[in-house]
Amino acid sequence: MSKTLILDGLRVAREIHQQTQKRAQKLREQGIVPCLATVLVGDDPASHTYVRMKGKACEKYGLSSIRIQLPTETTTEELVAKIEELNQDERVHGILLQHPVPSQIDERKAFETIALHKDVDGVTSHGYGEVSMGFGEFPSCTPAGIMAILDYYQIPIEGKHAVVIGRSPILGKPASQLLLNRNATVTVCHSRTVDLANHVSQADIIIAAVGKPRFVQGDWVKPGTVIIDAGYNKGNIGDVDYEACFSKASAITPVPGGPGPVTIAILLKHTVDAAERMLNRLVYK
Numbered sequence: 001m002s003k004t005l006i007l008d009g010l011r012v013a014r015e016i017h018q019q020t021q022k023r024a025q026k027l028r029e030q031g032i033v034p035c036l037a038t039v040l041v042g043d044d045p046a047s048h049t050y051v052r053m054k055g056k057a058c059e060k061y062g063l064s065s066i067r068i069q070l071p072t073e074t075t076t077e078e079l080v081a082k083i084e085e086l087n088q089d090e091r092v093h094g095i096l097l098q099h100p101v102p103s104q105i106d107e108r109k110a111f112e113t114i115a116l117h118k119d120v121d122g123v124t125s126h127g128y129g130e131v132s133m134g135f136g137e138f139p140s141c142t143p144a145g146i147m148a149i150l151d152y153y154q155i156p157i158e159g160k161h162a163v164v165i166g167r168s169p170i171l172g173k174p175a176s177q178l179l180l181n182r183n184a185t186v187t188v189c190h191s192r193t194v195d196l197a198n199h200v201s202q203a204d205i206i207i208a209a210v211g212k213p214r215f216v217q218g219d220w221v222k223p224g225t226v227i228i229d230a231g232y233n234k235g236n237i238g239d240v241d242y243e244a245c246f247s248k249a250s251a252i253t254p255v256p257g258g259p260g261p262v263t264i265a266i267l268l269k270h271t272v273d274a275a276e277r278m279l280n281r282l283v284y285k
């Protein structure tokens with residue numbers, strides 16, 4: 001058996017960040033500071049950690065960030081009003097509403113409020129629709145990060161059978177569309193899928209996006225499969241049984257150090273994209 005390639009998300013993220021940093025510097029020289037607004041509702045400790053990581057990354061690579069923290073008992077109307085305010089705020093180029101929000105809030109409605117040109121996290125149905133049609137500007141960050149990993153390691157996608165496990169609006173569903181647009185043959189599995197192991201065993205590329213620790217079993221995996229583990233569960237544990245799948249896979253992402261860091265790199269890149277676009281509008285108006 002040939003050796004399994006470890007797909008190093010930190011390396012991919014570093015390369016993206018380097019480009020972002022240069023572009024952010026150029027924008028600053030022209031008087032624009034690319035700015036990401038993060039919105040966090042409630043006090044879930046894991047969400048706090050993610051949002052803090054995103055803010056820190058902004059600082060490190062020359063972006064600014066505005067952090068909005070709303071109380072757990074926030075209503076849909078209050079959250080929508082806050083997002084509308086950020087839509088109007090000219091200093092803000094990108095808006096990230098951290099998922100999940102407390103259960104009394106209509107999360108979909110809140111996501112849909114984000115202005116398309118500020119939807120750097122790819123959560124609106126408008127943004128998703130454009131991306132699915134193949135001309136969207138900001139695909140959801142984790143799916144875009146998964147594609148960046150595959151491309152960095154020059155893993156062929158066209159004609160391959162990709163099996164995506166999960167169909168959530170910001171992960172499984174957009175990931176399946178991006179793969180489809182790159183001419184993969186895509187199977188999307190979910191909680192009602194019958195005989196999941198059988199589907200997974202036919203994959204050339206597995207995208208695990210389930211939210212269940214070590215869910216994907218070694219004996220489901222065909223030898224030579226490329227495995228992308230997008231899961232990020234409590235205790236930094238992925239959705240793939242890494243030890244059992246490692247020897248079967250031709251390439252595999254670890255957790256941590258897989259799609260997670262690339263997600264943040266894409267988020268910052270999209271924010272700089274949005275800021276550049278705003279500058280171009282000012283110049284050519």
Ligand SMILES: NC(=O)C1=CN([C@@H]2O[C@H](COP(=O)(O)OP(=O)(O)OC[C@H]3O[C@@H](n4cnc5c(N)ncnc54)[C@H](OP(=O)(O)O)[C@@H]3O)[C@@H](O)[C@H]2O)C=CC1
Nearest residue numbers: 142166167168171190191209210211230231232233260263
């Ligand atoms: N690294 C990163 O940047 C990110 C990581 N994540 C991680 O990815 C994972 C998934 O997140 P997310 O998509 O938001 O989660 P969701 O809970 O929104 O979606 C989970 C998906 O998995 C499916 N599923 C659940 N149980 C099973 C099962 N037994 N068999 C087959 N499919 C199943 C669900 O099916 P159904 O639709 O039928 O309910 C659903 O489509 C989590 O670990 C999360 O932490 C998420 C976002 C970003």
Ligand SMILES: Nc1nc(=O)c2c([nH]1)NC[C@@H]1CN(c3ccc(C(=O)N[C@@H](CCC(=O)O)C(=O)O)cc3)C=[N+]21
Nearest residue numbers: 050097098099100121141232256257258260261263264
């Ligand atoms: N609107 C929205 N967009 C998101 O993109 C989004 C979200 N909501 N809600 C939560 C999930 C989760 N998520 C992660 C991002 C980075 C890491 C990450 O960088 N993880 C590091 C480890 C970090 C650590 O040290 O804990 C790694 O995997 O190596 C993980 C998880 C984005 N999410």
